[in-house]
Amino acid sequence: MELRRVLFVYNSEKPGAEAVARRGVAWCKARGIEAEVTPRRRFTAAEVDLVVAVGGDGTLLRAAATLYPREVPILGVHMGSLGFLASCDAQGLIQALEAVAAGNALLERHSRLEVVNSPATALNDVAVLGTAEVRFTELSVWVGGEEVLAFPGDGVVVATPLGASAYALSCGGPLVHPRVEALVVAPVAPHKLGTRPLLLPLDTEITVRAHYPAETWVDGDPIGKLAAGEELELRLAPAATALVRTPGEEGYFTRLRRRLG
Template structure:
């Protein structure tokens, strides 16, 4: 019996780009193996330009992330959730879906273990997957009424003090309606995706990815009555720095802006989204069980 040719293999994605956490040990060989696997599925394989240059990968053509839209059908990210956050922000609104492959600990977004990729990735290429749309936050930093920074965040926008300064005082408004003045170590504005990140450690609730909301979670507030709150997705949160030294605002903890008293950070849901692809049968609850050790006794972990 003749084997099917590469062109006859059913595939939902024909032009696939690989993105890797180039600092990780063994990344070059891992990406070569993935590229070979994709080529066997009949895909045209590209390596993200930054990844290729750092790992000296020359066997496949390269594309910058800015060139993905319209040229790439699927981005396969090999690394961890931090790698996925970075590439997700850059691809937001491009309609290029992402698949996350983790090399060690299970990730919330990079949920395909590297040891299972040989079986799972061909299924996704063939169209056997579950799509998961994620929202982002759009943040503008205003100083004297002028924008000094504009950034997206897939997880969260965090206004906080430095490690050696005292509390920061923030005035928070929602749709121009005063909510409260808060003295604390900071304030987290989170997407549902980010609710399992920093906001969770600050006592915030876990939001299912399909919940349409924005989470505010104070960091070590001076008043115990300052509690996390989930707001509608169509609001604008305005955070003014009233007082504090060495105050900063972080975007997904991967970029930041130094703040001054009087600066205002306006945060709203972005019009841009990203799409994550998961294997058939993917369960957010299973991921939470495995990450948070639900149904286990403390002595077992």
């Protein structure tokens, strides 16, 4: 990967994140690489070769959403938080940049979910949840015209392979290796004993029908509401997100054990 311009995006709410980002900018400029720094709330999809997201998983998810549909590589740097998606911590930033500049880094393409008739896409998951007023809803999930789930409860999470270790996992969903081409449908606190998570082919088109008012969340951010009788359609997005992985980085299961115990 040739580095000509790098954009550092940091979470201004994370202590020390801006200083880490500026340290990366200084490293780039000392080597003749154009570099800029910006807080994530003012981040725009500029023409860059690499985006370095300094903060936590939320910073990386929002950077990826802003970049979409451009598959600009993202290097995640976590600031002592969970950082499951990150490639390194703050101390490892310079080493990671050196690996990228030397052509020793790897790129992983990760599928995204598209909300049909909306600009929203998700790297981790889309959740349909009860509204803030009642925290309860009633939903049905349909695939190819067939009802596959129907239950009252707190909601449902539809996760990508990468997002299967996030919200869906806490709802009883299975661990799914990111290279497995599957979607996870995980009910959230269903009020039915027989309701279980589903594993579906990655290219499955999924419809979630609200029978009681609900809210829609994409990668942890609210994007809208569903009235009773309204539907949300989800499908595989046409573009992916490229994440940078560096030599010697922890493997998937090691990261799971270290981050989640």
